[in-house]
Amino acid sequence: MRRLLGGVDSARVELRVGAKLVHRVRSAMSPSADVKICKHCFTSIDARARKCPACHSLLGTRAFWAPVIVLLLFGAMLLMMVGAARLVELSRRRSTANHSSDVTIIESNLHLAPQSSYRSAGEKTIHPMMVGWVRNDGLRQLGNVYLEGRIFNDKGDLIDVIQGYASSSLKPGEKCAFKITGDEILRPESDYAKHTVVVTNALEQ
Numbered sequence: 001m002r003r004l005l006g007g008v009d010s011a012r013v014e015l016r017v018g019a020k021l022v023h024r025v026r027s028a029m030s031p032s033a034d035v036k037i038c039k040h041c042f043t044s045i046d047a048r049a050r051k052c053p054a055c056h057s058l059l060g061t062r063a064f065w066a067p068v069i070v071l072l073l074f075g076a077m078l079l080m081m082v083g084a085a086r087l088v089e090l091s092r093r094r095s096t097a098n099h100s101s102d103v104t105i106i107e108s109n110l111h112l113a114p115q116s117s118y119r120s121a122g123e124k125t126i127h128p129m130m131v132g133w134v135r136n137d138g139l140r141q142l143g144n145v146y147l148e149g150r151i152f153n154d155k156g157d158l159i160d161v162i163q164g165y166a167s168s169s170l171k172p173g174e175k176c177a178f179k180i181t182g183d184e185i186l187r188p189e190s191d192y193a194k195h196t197v198v199v200t201n202a203l204e205q
């Protein structure tokens with residue numbers, strides 16, 4: 001009888017142990033609200049864990065941040081590309097914009113330098129030349145300052161054009177002397193009645 005009872009007892013103990021085991025296995029298999037399964041090592045861990053205590057993998061945070069970081073990087077890259085394109089456009093515009101209206105012709109004198117023609121005796125060729133001063137009245141430093149001298153007869157017809165270089169670098173407020181010379185031409189000196197000088201080109205430096 002004792003043996004029998006003892007057998008029953010041991011059977012109960014075994015049952016209790018079995019129930020505990022089943023409970024343990026169940027709680028490990030199906031995560032409750034407080035427990036989750038690490039997707040890297042499949043250990044049952046606290047649901048609030050951001051880092052798996054078993055395999056030290058980061059949980060959840062990476063999945064959230066990865067697309068945000070990618071998006072931010074993409075946005076930054078886009079901004080940089082737009083910025084670079086804008087800079088290129090600005091520098092292109094800056095280097096090609098003509099600021100000739102900033103340059104003032106302060107003074108210009110026409111010299112004809114007539115000389116005996118070697119082509120026909122008794123005739124004189126004209127070698128027109130203009131000298132004077134230009135000044136940068138703008139706020140930008142200018143370079144590639146080119147001038148065009150236009151010469152008219154007394155009827156106002158354009159009879160000759162002289163083109164030339166005035167300055168490679170002209171600071172705001174700075175003035176410089178220029179001299180531009182034309183081609184030798186067989187024409188009466190009296191034709192050279194009037195002249196003007198215009199600035200055709202001045203680029204920002």
Ligand SMILES: [Zn+2]
Nearest residue numbers: 038041052055
């Ligand atoms: Zn893990």
